[in-house]
Amino acid sequence: MSDNKLSAKSRSDEGKGASRRLRHAGQIPAIVYGGGSDPQSIQLEHEKTWVASQKEWFYSSIIDLDVDGKLEKVLLRDMQRHPYKQLIMHIDFQRVNQNEAIRMSVPLHFVNGEQSPAGKAADVVIMHELTEVAISCLPGDLPLNIEVDLSKLELGDTIHLSSLVLPEGVEIPQLKLGPDHDVAIVVARQGRVEAEPAAEGEGEGEEAAAAPKAAGDEAADDAEGEEK
Numbered sequence: 001m002s003d004n005k006l007s008a009k010s011r012s013d014e015g016k017g018a019s020r021r022l023r024h025a026g027q028i029p030a031i032v033y034g035g036g037s038d039p040q041s042i043q044l045e046h047e048k049t050w051v052a053s054q055k056e057w058f059y060s061s062i063i064d065l066d067v068d069g070k071l072e073k074v075l076l077r078d079m080q081r082h083p084y085k086q087l088i089m090h091i092d093f094q095r096v097n098q099n100e101a102i103r104m105s106v107p108l109h110f111v112n113g114e115q116s117p118a119g120k121a122a123d124v125v126i127m128h129e130l131t132e133v134a135i136s137c138l139p140g141d142l143p144l145n146i147e148v149d150l151s152k153l154e155l156g157d158t159i160h161l162s163s164l165v166l167p168e169g170v171e172i173p174q175l176k177l178g179p180d181h182d183v184a185i186v187v188a189r190q191g192r193v194e195a196e197p198a199a200e201g202e203g204e205g206e207e208a209a210a211a212p213k214a215a216g217d218e219a220a221d222d223a224e225g226e227e228k
Helices: 016-024 046-053 173-177 204-227
Strands: 005-010 027-034 037-045 063-067 070-081 088-095 102-111 124-128 132-137 146-149 158-160 184-190
Touching: 005 046, 016 027, 027 046, 037 046, 046 088, 132 173
Parallel strands: 005 063, 027 088, 102 146
Antiparallel strands: 005 037, 027 037, 063 070, 070 088, 102 132, 124 184, 158 184
C-alpha cells in the first residue's frame, strides 16, 4: 500500500449551499472523474487533507484514494484555495488507467550545487530557470521528482531540458516540438562585481577647482549688485 493515501466519503448533496455546509463542518467538497466511470462527488476531512497538501507527493504522485472502502488510483488535477485563509475550497481528482500514459509536472531537485566549480566560486550565481518539468509516462513509471546534477557546473555553463537523465519509460513531450523548445534549466552567471573604492586624494582636485569658480561667481554677483 502506498503512503500517498487519502480517505474520503461519497456525498449526494451538491450545489453551493451543500458545499458551504461541508466547509463549515470541516470537510472539503471534491469530485473524482475519468477512467471510464461516471463522475463521483466526495468529501474529505479538511485537516488531514491540508496536512497532505503540504507534501510534495500530493501534487506529483499517484494517490490511493479510499472512497467508502473502495480504493481508486487518482491524480490531483485542480485545487481551489481560499484567497487569504488556510482553507481548501474544492478538489478535482482524475482516475488513472494503468495502461494509459499520463502527463504530469514533477519537481526538479537540484543536487551537488555546492560541490560544483560554479558553486565554490564567490562571484558566480547559479540561476534555476525552471523548478518543475512536464513529463509523459505510464502511471507505474511516474517519478516523484527528477534530479539535476550540478556537480560539473562551471561559470558560463547552461543545463538544458535535453541534458536531464530521465528514468526508464519517462519522456519530455516538449522536446518533440523542436530545438527551440529545449529551454534552459540552470545557468551559471557572473555575479555582480562591487565598484572599487576611490583612491585617497582622487576627486579632491576637482573639488578644489570647483571652489575658486564658486568664489568667482560670488564676486560677479557682488559686482552686478554694485552696478545696479
